[in-house]
Amino acid sequence: MPSFYFLLYLLFIQWQQAVLPEPLPASPFSADSPQSCAALLAQPSEPQSMPLPVSELRLLSWNIYKAAKPELLADLHALSEQSHIMLLQEAITEEALLQLKPHTRFSPGYKGLNQQTGLALLSDWSPQLYCRFYQREPWLRTPKASSISRYPLTNGDSLLLVNMHGINFTLGISDYRQQLERLTGLIKLHSGPVIFAGDFNSWSRARWQLVQGLLSELDMTRVSFTPDHRTRVFDLPLDQIWIRGVTLTSSQTLERTSSDHNPMLMSVHITTEEPGGDKQH
Template sequence: MKVKWLIWGVFVVTLMMFGGFQLIFTTRATPEVTSIHSGNVATELKCYQSDSAQAIDDAGRLNILVWNIYKQNRENLLSELERLSKGKQLALLQEANLDASFLQWLKESSWSGQQASAFKAFDVSAGVLNLSTHMPSIACANLQVEPWLRLPKSGLYAEYVLSNGTKLITVNLHSVNFTVGTEEYQAQLESFKQVLISHKGALLIAGDFNSWSEERLEVLRGVLKKYHIKEVTFKDDNRKRFITGLPLDHIFYRGMTLLSSSSPPSTASDHNPMMAEFRLD
C-alpha cells in the first residue's frame, strides 16, 4: 500500500514539475532572431538580413566586449554595461533577457542589437545578444538543446562589413552545460565548421563555453585548432572559473592582430567581462 502511494506521489510531483515548466518556459523548434535598431524591435525566423550595412570598425581598429550578464539579475548591471561598452564597436553578451528595462536601455543607447532567442521565460526572450555600432549584413540563430534540462542554448552567427572592403564573421556562443560526455558539446561547436573552413578574413568566436572539464576544454581547443584559430590570453585573468580551476569564458580570433586584452572584476554579474582590441590585417 505504501509503495502504491509512493508511486502516485512521485507521479503527481513529476506532473506538477512538468506543468510548471510548461507555464514558465516557451521553446521553439525554429530559432528566432530579434533585432533592435533605432528604437524598433522586430523578430525574424532563423535569420536577419540587410543590404545597407556600414563598416563596424574604427579606422582598422576593433574594440570588443564579451560578457555573460547573468540575465540582468544584479541592480548595477546596466550602469556597468554602459561603462564597459563605452568606446567599443561590438559587444557579445550571453544570458541576455529582453525585458522592459533592458529594451528601454537599448532604445535610449546608440547600440543596434540582434538576439538569438534560446527560450522565453514568462514571455521574456533569453539568449545570446550582439550589440554593435552598425547593423550586420546577416545574423542567424542556432540552437542546441540541453540533453537533461531540455532547454536550448543559443548561438548567433553574424557578418559585419569592414572598412577595408572585407567582412568580419562573429560567432557568439553559449555552450550546452549539463551533458554526459562531450558529444552534444562538440556537435554545437562543429555546427559552424563550414564557416570556419570557407571564410579567410577576420573572425571572432567568443562567449561562455562552459569549459569546466579538461575533456571539454580539449574538445573546444581541438575543434578550433583545426582551423588555425588563436585564443586571447589575459595577463590579469579574472574570468569566472569552475571548481576545477578552468575558465568558462573565452575569446578566439583569426585574421586580426591582438593589440590588448583585459578581464577586470565586476560585481554586476556572476561572470567577469572580457575585453580585447584588434587591428585588422
C-alpha cells in the same frame, strides 16, 4: 498511478515547447537554423553594405547573469563607451539594456514565465547578416543560444563574429561537440577574419581540449588575459575569445560584482588591403 505519470509526461512535453524561442521573422538578411545560415553565408557581400569604419575594433564579451543585479546597467553603460561591439550572454530583452548601442540583435535561448533570456549583439553598426539558433540541454531540455553576424570590410572581405552560450549539464561531451561543430562548420564557410567569443562552459579538461582542437584546426588563436579574472570551475575558465585574421592589440578582464562572470575586453587591429594593394591602418 500510471495516469499520474502520464500526466507528468504530458506536462513535461508542454513545458519543453513553452521554453523554446519564437521563430525568427523571415528576412533575406537573417537565418534561424545552421542550414539556412550556411546558405546565407554562401552569398557574396552586398555591394551597398557599409564597411566597418574603424581598423581598431574594441569588443566586449560578458555573461551578465540575466541582469539580476541592480548595478549591472551602470556597468554596461560604462563598458559600452569602451567598446564598439558587445557580445552578451544571459542577456534579457529589457529596453534599457538593448538601447545601449544603436544596433541590436537578440538570439533567444531559455524562456521563463516572465523573462526571455539569450544572447545579445549590441553594436555601433548594423551587421550585414545575422543568424541565430539554439541547442537543447540534453537533461533539462532548455535551449542555449548561438549567433553569427557578419560585417563587411573596406577591401570587399568581411569579419565574422560568433557568440555562444555553451550547453552545461552533460555527462560526456557528444552534445557539447555537436554545438561546437555546428558553429565551426559555419566558420569553415568564411575565408576572412573571425572572432569567436562567449561563455563556453568549458569546465572540464575534455571540453577544454575539444575547443582547443576544433578551433586550432581553423587556424584560430585563443586570447589570453593577464591578470585573468575570468570565472573558473575546476581551475578552468568558462569564458573564452578566439581570433583569426586580426591582430590582438590589447586584452583585459575586469573585476565586477554585477554578475557571476567578469567581462572580457579586447582590441584587435583589422588590416585591410584595397584592390590596388594599398593597405589601410
